[in-house]
Amino acid sequence: MTSNAHQAAPSKVRLCQGCELPIDTVEIKQGRSAYCPRCGTQLYRGGTPSLSGNLAIAITCLLLFVPSHFFNFLSIRLFGQMIPATLPSGVMTLFGEGFYFLAALVIFCSSIAPLLVCCAVISAHIALRNKTFLLLKYSLWIVHHLKHWVMIDVFLISVAISCFKLQDYSDIHIGVGLYGLILLQLFTVLLVSRVSTRRYWEAYQTESSHLFSHKDIHCTCCHMSQPMAPQCVRCKTPLSHRTENSIQKTWAYLVAASIAIFPANLIPISILLTNGKRLEDTIFWCGSISKNGMTGIAAIIFVASIVVPVAKIVGLAYILLAIKFKRGIFHRQRMMIYFVVKWIGKWSMMDLFVISIMMALVDRGQILDFTPGYGAVAFGFVVVLTMLAAESFDPRFIWDNYQQGNRAKNTANQKESFNE
Ligand SMILES: [Zn+2]
Ligand SMILES: [Zn+2]
Numbered sequence: 001m002t003s004n005a006h007q008a009a010p011s012k013v014r015l016c017q018g019c020e021l022p023i024d025t026v027e028i029k030q031g032r033s034a035y036c037p038r039c040g041t042q043l044y045r046g047g048t049p050s051l052s053g054n055l056a057i058a059i060t061c062l063l064l065f066v067p068s069h070f071f072n073f074l075s076i077r078l079f080g081q082m083i084p085a086t087l088p089s090g091v092m093t094l095f096g097e098g099f100y101f102l103a104a105l106v107i108f109c110s111s112i113a114p115l116l117v118c119c120a121v122i123s124a125h126i127a128l129r130n131k132t133f134l135l136l137k138y139s140l141w142i143v144h145h146l147k148h149w150v151m152i153d154v155f156l157i158s159v160a161i162s163c164f165k166l167q168d169y170s171d172i173h174i175g176v177g178l179y180g181l182i183l184l185q186l187f188t189v190l191l192v193s194r195v196s197t198r199r200y201w202e203a204y205q206t207e208s209s210h211l212f213s214h215k216d217i218h219c220t221c222c223h224m225s226q227p228m229a230p231q232c233v234r235c236k237t238p239l240s241h242r243t244e245n246s247i248q249k250t251w252a253y254l255v256a257a258s259i260a261i262f263p264a265n266l267i268p269i270s271i272l273l274t275n276g277k278r279l280e281d282t283i284f285w286c287g288s289i290s291k292n293g294m295t296g297i298a299a300i301i302f303v304a305s306i307v308v309p310v311a312k313i314v315g316l317a318y319i320l321l322a323i324k325f326k327r328g329i330f331h332r333q334r335m336m337i338y339f340v341v342k343w344i345g346k347w348s349m350m351d352l353f354v355i356s357i358m359m360a361l362v363d364r365g366q367i368l369d370f371t372p373g374y375g376a377v378a379f380g381f382v383v384v385l386t387m388l389a390a391e392s393f394d395p396r397f398i399w400d401n402y403q404q405g406n407r408a409k410n411t412a413n414q415k416e417s418f419n420e
Helices: 002-007 051-070 087-096 100-130 133-149 152-166 176-194 197-204 246-266 283-291 295-324 331-361 374-392 395-399
Strands: 013-015 022-024 033-035 042-044 074-078 081-085 171-174 270-274 277-281 368-372 413-415
Touching: 051 087, 051 100, 051 176, 051 197, 074 152, 074 331, 081 087, 081 331, 087 100, 087 331, 100 133, 100 152, 100 176, 100 197, 100 331, 100 374, 133 197, 133 331, 133 374, 152 176, 152 295, 152 331, 246 295, 246 374, 295 331, 295 374, 295 395, 331 368, 331 374, 331 395, 368 374
Parallel strands: none
Antiparallel strands: 013 022, 033 042, 033 413, 074 081, 074 171, 270 277, 270 368
C-alpha cells in the first residue's frame, strides 16, 4: 500500500481540528478566512500573514506595561487625603492580608499572562530568525495556552464598576495609568487576535515541504494534517485522535467547580466597614446595589458572577452527558455551546478584580475598611476550575457518533477578511 501511496498525487485535504472532518482545501484562497462546514471551527485565518507586524505590536505592549503598571490608574479623595491605586498595589494589599491565592490569581490574569504572551511572541521571532526549534515550540505553547488568561479587558470593566461603588464615599480622579491600561488593552487584543501559531510554524517549515498522499490525523499544536505517526513531523508533538483523559479531566474540574460554587455564593466575598458598621456582601450583593438605583451595574455583576459560572458548568456537563449517552442529534449546537463556554470564561474574574481595586483604595482602618471574605477564595477556585475544565475538553469527542448523511465533497466556507 505504501509504495502505491507514495506515487499518488499529494493530498490537498486537511482535517478539521474541531471535528476531524477531512476538508478539501483546493478551493480555499490565500488571505481568506475558512471555516469547517460541519462544526464551524476556523481552519484558516484571513488576511496576509505579516509576522513582523506582530513583533511591532508585542514590543509596543511591552513598553506600555511600564505606564500601565507603575502609574496610578485611579485615585480617590477620602477624608481629605488622596489615595492612589496602581495595579500591583491592590495585589500587594491582598497578599499582605494573607489572601495569597487571590493575589496570585489577580496578578496572573491582569499582568503576568499578558506579559508572558508578549514576551513569547518576541521570543518566537528570535527563534524563527535563528531556526531554534525548542524556543519556537515553547514560545508558541505559551501563546496558545495563556491567551485565554489575558484579562485586561475584564480588569478595565472592573475599574469602572469600582468607580460606581466608590462614588458615594469619595471623589474619584483618573490617573495616567488608566490611559496606559486602555492602550495596553487595545494592543493586546490586536496581538492576540493576529497571532496564529500555525503561521509561525509555516514560517519555520512550510506545509508544502511535506507531500503526503494521505492524511489521517491533525496536529493540534502546529495545525498540520499528516499520516498517522507517534509524533508530528513538524513540531514533534505526540499525535492522538483524541486528547488522552480529556473527558475524565473535564469531569473532575467540573465536579470540583460545582462543589466550590456553593461556598462562593453563600459566604461573604467582601466585607466593608463604615463607621463601625459591618456590611457583608455575598455575591448576591447585586441586590443591595440595585436598591441604590444602580440596576445596570447590578445586572452586569449578576451576569458575570452567577450566570457565567453556572452556565459554564451546566453547558459543559450537558456536552459531557451527551457524549456519554451517545446522543445522535444537535452536534452543531453542542459545538456552539463549547465555543460560548470558552469565550465567556474569563468574565467571571470581574468580581475578584473589583475586590483587588477596592483593597488598593479603601484600607483606612476603623472609619472605612474593606477586606475580602473567604467566599472570594472559593469564587477564585470556581473561576480557575471552570476555565481549566473548558481548556481540557477536546471538542472532537462531540463528533464521535456523528452520522454523516451526505458524503458530498466537503469544501470549507470562506469569508472575505479585512483584518491585517
Ligand atoms: Zn470541523
Ligand atoms: Zn505539529
